[in-house]
Amino acid sequence: MTKLSHLDQLEAEAIYIIREVAALCENPVMLYSIGKDSSVMLHLALKAFYPENPPFPFLHIDTTWKFKEMIEFRDRRAKELGIEMLVHRNEDGVTQGINPFDHGASYTDIMKTEALKQGLDKYGFTAAFGGGRRDEEKSRAKERIFSFRNQQHAWDPKNQRPEMWKLYNTLVHKGESMRVFPLSNWTEKDIWQYIHREKIDIVPLYFAKERPVVYRDGNYVLVDDDRFRLEPSDQIEHKMVRFRTLGCYPLTGGLLSEATTLEEIIEETLGAVTSERTTRVIDQEAVGSMERRKREGYF
């Protein structure tokens, strides 16, 4: 008797969820952030519907501060796979010159949370897949796989729909929506092992390479373009760094690493002593900042 491995079980669960959304939700979309979790999501969507292409579009919320290599990767993958890739940015924010250097936390609110809500409203999506995992952050650990959002896209942690067996309740009224997290039960290790097993294409930034960086607050930050604000004390160094998570380059810390292959990354990750969100500056602001953002409509 063939038994399913731990990764097979996680894959089956995610595909079941993705198919339920495609079958039951009126206008679904898959959020695509270009990171490794998004790469896994995209891969699962391709597998779930093979030989058909995924019966929904993908949406990237572009803060305009993503790593250049991410944007290149996004455009290349969309073209190779023939999938519909929508890109939305908060043009008001762009006009006002909102940036991570001057605007701190409100930068994330305006260019990510607000942009996401705009993007979802613009196309009238009733369900949006996200790559969130419960092992990432405490508030996510308690969120349902099908996470109900009201007309303001807000999450109410005290009033979540109970989720029984695989009987997901996908019903929403007009204007309300679902955020759906097929990777809820995956850990960072599972993601890397799955990428390895399935030979999933990921952004080269995950692999160590000599890159121009500045050392700030315990993180190596990539000098990705000439918008980078150099402080008088900053010194651009060339270091072998890789990134465990990818977001906006001024907010994403790189790690010193020699890991240039997936095997080496997994080796490093399995022995990791720092969980991945530490390299995202946003969570460090205050205990519970992620929960606040989620209540306001962030993923």
Place this chain on the structure above:
Amino acid sequence: MKKLLRFITCGNVDDGKSTLIGHLLYESKLLFADQEKALELDSKVGSRGGEIDYALLLDGLLAEREQGITIDVAYRYFTTDERSFIVADTPGHEEYTRNMAVGASFAELAILLVDATKGITVQTKRHARICALMGIRHIVVAVNKMDLVNFEQQRFEAIKRDFLTLATTLDFSTIQVIPVSATNGDNIITASAATPWYEELALLPYLEAINVEEDALATFTLPIQRVSRPNQDFRGFQGQIESGRIAVGDEIIALPSNERAIVKQILVTDRTEQEAVAGQPVTVQLSKEVDVSRGCVLTTDTTLTTAQKFTAHVLVLDTEPLVIGKNYLCKIGTQTIAGVITAITHKINIENGDLVAAESLQKNELAECTIALAEPVIMSTFNTHHTLGSFILIDRLTHMTAACGVIQNLEQTTSIFAQQTTVTAAIREAQKQQRALTLWFTGLSGAGKSTLANEVEKRLVLLGHHTMLLDGDNLRLGLNKNLAFDEASRSENNRRIAEVAKLLNEAGLITLAACISPLEQDRKQAQNIIGEAYIEIFISTPLTTCESRDTKGLYAKARQQEIEAFTGISSPYETPKKPHIIVDTTSLSIEQATDKIMRALASYL
């Protein structure tokens, strides 16, 4: 190959279950360093003393930290060399039974925490019963705080005996009782020197070793999630195999159409395979065109069938009470269909299993109910088939998940609607959220019956009621136009109005009947026909007032004997002996009279 085990922990608020999981994670040295750092920080914030509080690892949400208790289901992940684990930490206090049911529905095994100083409590019984209800077959009883009872074997054995007695009424395949101390770590990771008399596995090694595989010989079932049709040549049925296995060349039955076909191709995700097994997501192509869409099931099980009515154990999850006759959406497997609760057999006391009669069910209550669906769907008992035997009820207005349930028995009738008992008058009433009544307005001609019936109806409609007005005069233009005005004909007229009112009541409507009905025996007959729904409203306006109004000029004609047998003039009006409501319109405006009737009606509606 490393396998996955999903388990839940349940116990009282103070039993220390969060501490237990925190300790498992911590001692397995699999905790990430920055979470550990955050934990120390949070512990200080949480003002539970300067020491690391393992429980805070699991009590994530801010609001909960303020309350100092776990209120929802928290999931945690850890891996050992032997196995990967997903832990659902579920709440221990009574109010949140539903969260525990959520955690239990996802798990293969449950750890029940029992405080060694307190023994088996009401909560332990509740949790064990919910685990059994949700289909958990494997139980570990962790008798915690053994350090507080000096690791006494007698104490442990007594608790173990108590639990095994409790479990005789519940359907578990394996039960392991382990003495532990979550704070000290006794028998958590390794055997404790403090319990030399316990010679079995410590908690973690036991979790690594236990086999929770389901029956490998089960027949093949594949509930269809979706039909994939990218082009004319491809028609694939997508879903996850719920039981058994299937190979290319096997013959399957497509339900509910009962057509047979041969499996032509199996895709396990994007790989072509010769066979597939339970748990795998597949896309199956068949040898010939069969009628299959979402909600259908491909199977080799010839006993699997459709049913339209079933009895089930139902757990209420929503704050809205569950009531007989209310319409829900019922999701079973991949099928979603309208359904209605037709009967509540009894409530089941979650603590002791006692059966209690009930009319409606509140949040966190468990009951045996009968549910009828709008159409037959493929289903099974929960014991035979977890996927086809479990369901949720969704409130059609709020879309909240109102209840979950497991099927106990199917009623296989070909058509439930041929049997009169299925959609009862009570169900139609409940659907309209009202009590069906007949407001029987009696009184002299010109007393104000039709006027007031009309006003009362308007008020009822404004209140959201569903109504129908029967006017004696109008009915004489249709249904009763073959009747004369002699006493026998008037009695027949009366009987027909009563019968129509009764039918309208059975349809769930509040019926207003305005007819003179002068004789006590006629009103008595109406009351017998209509039954308890009959409300007699006597418009007692005296003859002099009616005659002075004479809006239709009938009294004048009667006085001149142009009309025979006119009530009050040439034919008697017998004053009702015990009307429910009396209104004299002599000195009341229409509005005041209507107010008076509405006030009096309030207790009947």
